[in-house]
Amino acid sequence: MDSHLTAPNRSRSSQTPSPSHSASASATSSLHKRKLAAAASEDHAPPSSFPPSSFSADTRDGALTSNDDLESISARGADSDSDADDSEDAVVDDDEDDFDHDNDSSIRTFTTARLESGGGGSGSGRNTKLKTENSTVKLESADGGKDGAAPGSGPVGPTGAAAAGGSSIAGISTKEDVKIFTENIQTSGAYSAREESLKREEEAGRLKFVCYSNDGVDEHMVWLIGLKNIFGRQLPNMPKEYIVRLVMDRSHKSVMVIRRNQVVGGITYRPYVSQKFGEIAFCAITADEQVKGYGTRLMNHLKQHARDVDGLTHFLTYADNNAVGYFIKQGFTKEIHLERDRWQGYIKDYDGGILMECKIDPKLPYTDLSTMIRRQRQAIDEKIRELSNCQIVYPGIDFQKKEAGIPKKVVKVEDIPGLKEAGWTPDQWGHTRFRALIVSADNATNQKHLTGFMRSLLKSMHDHVDAWPFKEPVDARDVPDYYDIIKDPMDLKTMSKRVESEQYYVTLEMFVADVKRMFANARTYNSPDTIYYKCATRLETHFQSKVQSGLQSNTKIQ
Ligand SMILES: CC(=O)SCCNC(=O)CCNC(=O)[C@H](O)C(C)(C)COP(=O)(O)OP(=O)(O)OC[C@H]1O[C@@H](n2cnc3c(N)ncnc32)[C@H](O)[C@@H]1OP(=O)(O)O
CATH class of the missing domain: 1.20.920.10 (Bromodomain-like)
Incomplete structure (x- = not known):
């Protein structure tokens, strides 16, 4: 390992859970305190795949820097028979201080059991697989059990669907639609307007959505570390080492928003391919880009990618209370319809969050919903015109008034332009x-x-x-x-x-x-x-x- 990747020599924080501590400690409750379900850890999850040595490396002083991350990645890679290579050395995290503050408190609020068990596969794609092969453990690594995320990684969405495993946009092609669209943006609604504006950004090459795992490619690693930093800031109660661990875990994938080559946000999820569902671990958009539609578009890209590349039919997530509104708007519900057998024992159990589900539609063109919505509006509009004359606009009535608002000229009801044409008859008077x-x-x-x-x-x-x-x-x-x-x-x-x-x-x-x-x-x-x-x-x-x-x-x- 290059010397510049050697972790700085820092003292350990008193709050940092030591491996032995973490094995037995139960931390205080908080919104983000999350714990691995007993069922997952005992019945299904493989033994901790995170040896104490790499764990220590991750939690020095609760302060992770880019170098820490890289070291922990390397350490984890070695531990887990990873294929991470030295190209990681080239990764530079210019945001390294982000993980330095408030880490202690996040450690305090974290149920350390989760760190220990880590959802049964964090950072251990190969170990997990090896250990589960000889047992009844249901857990599997991402991508149908293959290590790494090469299959299905890459650009996602309209411009990248083909690259992302040859998927195509289901449903509607945009080519011939353009001229039949209603031009007035107001008729397409705010949702479509935002989606369309971001789609145009994608087409112009200023914005892209990509899906990568820890594959050792410099550019992807820079983005993943940027994403890990965003998660660190936006999910302040989530322990930084836990974030870096899942983001860099090869059984997890991250769909990222990249604007002008900078990561703006993303979603890290774990596809359980055999169970056909995915678990969203983290989701965030950087602070100054929130509520601009990125979160929605990101989720749409994720759904399209997960369906077309991973073959998933559902997503589950433990949503933080303050993000439930966002997830509801993305089609998630608090009612879980997915058969329990398909997910119980697979997903990590979190305290303080609300388990939510989203069914992925088999046909919806998620990255081109605005086109679909516009076409639907157009069709309804045409039908209304067929059945009524509501599109005809008549000149207004001249209501010249004299004192006290009394009209100068009396307008008879039947003389109001368009009223008879609209079906009015004198008996309605x-x-x-x-x-x-x-x-x-x-x-x-x-x-x-x-x-x-x-x-x-x-x-x-x-x-x-x-x-x-x-x-x-x-x-x-x-x-x-x-x-x-x-x-x-x-x-x-x-x-x-x-x-x-x-x-x-x-x-x-x-x-x-x-x-x-x-x-x-x-x-x-x-x-x-x-x-x-x-x-x-x-x-x-x-x-x-x-x-x-x-x-x-x-x-x-x-
Ligand atoms: C599993 C987990 O990770 S849970 C934690 C989720 N992450 C966070 O809470 C981190 C902080 N928040 C964020 O990073 C972002 O606000 C996100 C990811 C929640 C949403 O991303 P944004 O880019 O802001 O979403 P976007 O602009 O597409 O908004 C979509 C809609 O959701 C609404 N919305 C956004 N955030 C929230 C929220 N926290 N609560 C309620 N509604 C919300 C928006 O107002 C918008 O509504 P509209 O369509 O009626 O106008």
Whole structure:
């Protein structure tokens, strides 16, 4: 090993679990405290494949640097009959300090049993395989039991699907779709807009999604270490050595977001090929790139890759409580439908997380969902057009108004452009909650009854002892800021003008809406302890009882 890869000589932290400690210790509970299920460790998991020597190397002072990682990788490689080669020496981690802080606390919150058992295969692809061959242990290394991740590793998604084991995008081809798409981005929704924008970035070569394991290739190792650093920052309660161990474990694969050759985030998962499901161990996007759609696109690439390359049908993960929302949006559920036999004893059990499942659809074009969604919208749109005229837009109505908002010219309902064409017929006139008022045969009679009723309601309010604040419009000279706060003023005088015009209130609901607005304005501008507020409440109660009794004695009104 080159000298620069020799681990710095650091003192061991008191919190760092020693191999003997870790074998027996039970750490305190925390959100991220995770422990290997008894079933996994006793019944199925192979004996710890992480010898104390390499374990110590990983946990010196709880501070892992790039060199530490490389050393631990090398050490693990040697222990596990790894094929890691010296090309790792070329890997430089420019983010090495990231693992220096808060490692002690993460160690404290970690159930050390997990480190010991490590999910039954961490860093030990070959050992695991060798040990399980002569036992009933169900665990297997990734990629159908082959060591390393060469099969199925590489670019993923539209530009890399072929490279990723000859997979193709299921479902829809994009070629001929372009011209039938609705051009308006708003019609495609925010989800599709984000997906499409990232897809364009991929096509322009500025963004790519790749899937690699610890294969010793310099570039991949740099990305994996970058990803390990992101996990270290974004999953602060997860022990750093545990992160590096799984990320570098050859039975795990990592789908990574690479932007301008820098890793932005990724998902490390373990495919259990014989069981056709994968376990997501870590998932994170670097802090300043979150909530930009990378997490969604990453998950879509992962699903497509896992289905087409690994042959998986499901994903399981222990989601941190604060990430449950994200996983739900990616199609995960808290109900586990996968038969227990397929997963129990395989996956690592975590305390404080919520086990979630996602079924991978056999056909969905995950990396091209936006195209599919747009086509579906287009099809629905075309069907609606076939069955209706809703796409025809008529010119608006000229509502020139005079005082109190009363229109200068009466527009008859049947003259409203497009209304008849949309299926309106005169017998639909008067569909209102206050139907009892307009049972008469012709509109003129209806309007006469309505006007009479509104007039009586207005008079009843006007004569009420609490009406005085509402009789005239508020004078801005008396209350200078009134119209800054109240944008839709209303008063009894204005309503009276509208009633007398016999044109404005064509339904009782319009009149009631104005009354309600008048009272709401009073309660918005004035505080509850003011006389204005109290008058509003009392007068409103009075008004409501008058409307009710008026409607009940409908015959009298008519
Ligand atoms: C198994 C585990 O590893 S569990 C731990 C998961 N990782 C973390 O918690 C680390 C910190 N968080 C992150 O790294 C990221 O926020 C991730 C990976 C959770 C999500 O990646 P992002 O790039 O931010 O996701 P993206 O931008 O695609 O958002 C997808 C949707 O999920 C929502 N979302 C993102 N993170 C969360 C969250 N923590 N809780 C609820 N909703 C979320 C977004 O608002 C968005 O919603 P929208 O589609 O309605 O607009």
